[in-house]
Structures are given as structure tokens and as C-alpha cells.
Amino acid sequence: MPHPSAQAPCAAVMVRPLRFHPNPETAADNAFQSRSAQTRDAIARSADAEVTAASAQLQAAGVRVHLFDDTGERDAPDAVFPNNWFSTHAGGHVALYPMFAESRRRERRADVIEMLKAExxxxxxxxxxxxEQDGMFLEGTGAMVLDHIARVAYTAQSNRANPVALERFCTHFNYEPMAFATADAQGRPCYHTNVMLCIGTDFALGGFHLISDPARRQAVRDRLAESGRALVELSAQQIGDFAGNALELSGAQGRVLALSARAAASLTAEQKAVIERSAALLPLAVPTIELAGGSVRCMLAGIHLARR
Known part of the structure; x- marks a missing residue:
């Protein structure tokens, strides 16, 4: 079994949505969102089933999952993505984040934080x-992809990653900020860093071509390689298939890389071989969830805390 890793938590929070649907308020700057011909009720039922099945697969792999149900008290179509509003950190620290879209601010829940304090x-x-009152936003581990080992916060500049908020987080939590501008083929920036970058213990998956400045692109590559990680370069098509939106977790038999079935299918045999030297692939079928412009990594708020 691989050694324990600060990068790969053994537990996560998930939220089973009640009224899931692609959020029109977030569509303006999220190029990954899609439309569906299904009725809103059908979409919500499918999303519920996908989260239930994904949670069961993760638990079968030995990952502890704290599965919360969306209460439905407040309309929160993106409640399935809890990693944006809170994060946890070794040493017993929790952060709550300012959210860009007003509808997403309703996702914050006291009961999740109380569970963390109890467990x-x-x-x-x-x-x-x-x-939020000052117009500054930093959407958690969507906006930042954290290297918990080297203490670097990789951050794609966007509406959802304010530089002042990033600096405050990094000062409090002892991370070095490494921000960069991104642009896709249409010139649109990545709305969240975690759709283009995944950092595991021994590897990093990245759509490095999206980093606009060639010198900055090389600096990011070099920094990740300095830590001894193998770099897996993802194509534009693979990024569109959410191959960058994955999370390494610690399971009963070692580390696993949780990613969507669509993402796993997009990887080449060579790319899979690099990953599987360190972590077993754990594909989860979440095609309905992906309509909202996020995938498996967005669905998982990793818990980097010691159990009571």
C-alpha cells in the first residue's frame, strides 16, 4: 500500500442535490455548462441518482463519505459542489469562502461545519x-488547486479568484500564491482552476496550454516538476471532457483518483499508466452533474483533518 499522503484525504463531504439544474446565473463565465432537453424534474432525479451511486462507489473503495442531503429550504442549484464554499486543512483549520454568484451563497450550511467539529x-x-460585500470572491478549491505538500496555491485568474482574497488566504494558511492568466480557444478564461489542473501525490494533470503567457506556463510546469511529480499534459478536448477535474483520495487499498467516467474514457493508455503508478483510477458516472459545468472533483470537499 502506498504511504499516506497529505495530498490525498481519506474522507470527503458530498451533497445530494434536491433541485439540481444548470444554473443560469453562473453560465455567463462558465464555458463548461451545457443545455439539456430533459425537464428540470428529470434532471434533478438523475443528479440525485448519480450522487447516490458515486458516494456508494467511493465508500466501497474505502473512502469515508459524509453525504448530506440538500434541504431544499433555499434554492441552491449548485449545492452538489460543496468544495467551493469551504475547505479543511491539516492542523484543524477550516475556511469559508466568498462566492461570486448570489445563488451560490445559499449553499453554506452550519450543519456541515458542526459535523466537522463533532467528528x-x-x-x-x-x-x-x-x-462578498466588498465584491471580492475566492471560490475555495475550485478557484485554487492546492499543493498541500509544497504549500503552493495554483490559481487561474477569474471573476471567482480575487487577488486580495487569495493573498489573505495564503497568508493565513501558509501557502505561496501562484496565479496565472488563462484563455481557451475562444479567448475565455477558465472559471475555476480545478477544471484545468489536478495535483496528486506523484503526478499532476494539467491543461497547461490554457496558461496564456509562455513564461508563466513554463514556471507552473517547472514548479510542479520540482516536487518530483510526473506531468500529464491534457489536450483541449480532454479538458472539455473534465479530465482535469479529478481528486486523489486515500482508500482502503491505497490511493485512488476519483474522476468522471467521461474523463477516464478521454485519457490515453500512456496517461493512465502514469497515474496508475501511484493511484488506481476510480471512474464515476456523473453525466447529468456535468451539465452544470463541474465534475467529480467539484463534488468532493476533501477532509484534511484528524479524526476525534
Whole structure:
């Protein structure tokens, strides 16, 4: 079994949505969102089933999953993506984040934080959500892809990653900010870093071609390679298939890379071989969830806390 890794948590929070649908409020800057001919009720039922099945597969692999149901008290179509509004950190720290879209601010839940305090050793909760009043946003581990080992916060510049908020987070949590501009073939920036970059213990999957400045692109590659990681370069098509939106977790038999079935199918045999030297692939079928412009990594809020 591979050694324990600070990069790969053994537990995660998931939220089973009640009224899931692609959020029109977030579509303006999320190029990954899609339309569907299904009725909204049919979409919601499919999303519910996908989260239920994904949670069961993760638990079967030995990952502890804390599965919450969306209460439906407030309309929160993106509730299935909890990694954007909170994150957890070794040493007992929790962060709450300011969200760009008003509808997404309704996703924050006291019961999730109370569960963390009851089940894990939580020293403090740092709440950045008040920055919303100042028009500053930082959408958690969507906006930042964190290298928990080398302490670097890789961040694609966007509406959802304010540089002042990023600096505050990095100062509080002892990360080095590494921000960069991105653009797809149509010139649109990546709305979240975690759709283009996944950092595992021994590998990193990246759509490095999206980093606009060639010198900055090379600096990001070099920084990841310095840590001894093998770099897996993802094509534009693979990024569109959510191959960058994956999360390494620790399971009963070692590390696994949780990613969507669509993402796994897009990887080449050579790319899979690099990943599988360190982590077993764990494909999860979430085609309905992906209509909202996020995939498996967005669905998982990793828990980097010690159990009580």
C-alpha cells in the first residue's frame, strides 16, 4: 500500500442535490455548462441518482463519505459542489469562502461545519464570506488547486479568484500564491482552476496550454516538476471532457483518483499508466452533474483533518 499522503484525504463531504439544474446565473463565465432537453424534474432525479451511486462507489473503495442531503429550504442549484464554499486543512483549520454568484451563497450550511467539529479536530474556522460585500470572491478549491505538500496555491485568474482574497488566504494558511492568466480557444478564461489542473501525490494533470503567457506556463510546469511529480499534459478536448477535474483520495487499498467516467474514457493508455503508478483510477458516472459545468472533483470537499 502506498504511504499516506497529505495530498490525498481519506474522507470527503458530498451533497445530494434536491433541485439540481444548470444554473443560469453562473453560465455567463462558465464555458463548461451545457443545455439539456430533459425537464428540470428529470434532471434533478438523475443528479440525485448519480450522487447516490458515486458516494456508494467511493465508500466501497474505502473512502469515508459524509453525504448530506440538500434541504431544499433555499434554492441552491449548485449545492452538489460543496468544495467551493469551504475547505479543511491539516492542523484543524477550516475556511469559508466568498462566492461570486448570489445563488451560490445559499449553499453554506452550519450543519456541515458542526459535523466537522463533532467528528474531527477543528481548531478554528476562518470566514472570508464577508468579502462578498466588498465584491471580492475566492471560490475555495475550485478557484485554487492546492499543493498541500509544497504549500503552493495554483490559481487561474477569474471573476471567482480575487487577488486580495487569495493573498489573505495564503497568508493565513501558509501557502505561496501562484496565479496565472488563462484563455481557451475562444479567448475565455477558465472559471475555476480545478477544471484545468489536478495535483496528486506523484503526478499532476494539467491543461497547461490554457496558461496564456509562455513564461508563466513554463514556471507552473517547472514548479510542479520540482516536487518530483510526473506531468500529464491534457489536450483541449480532454479538458472539455473534465479530465482535469479529478481528486486523489486515500482508500482502503491505497490511493485512488476519483474522476468522471467521461474523463477516464478521454485519457490515453500512456496517461493512465502514469497515474496508475501511484493511484488506481476510480471512474464515476456523473453525466447529468456535468451539465452544470463541474465534475467529480467539484463534488468532493476533501477532509484534511484528524479524526476525534
Amino acid at each position: 474531527y479536530r477543528v481548531q478554528d474556522v476562518i470566514d472570508y464570506s464577508g468579502l
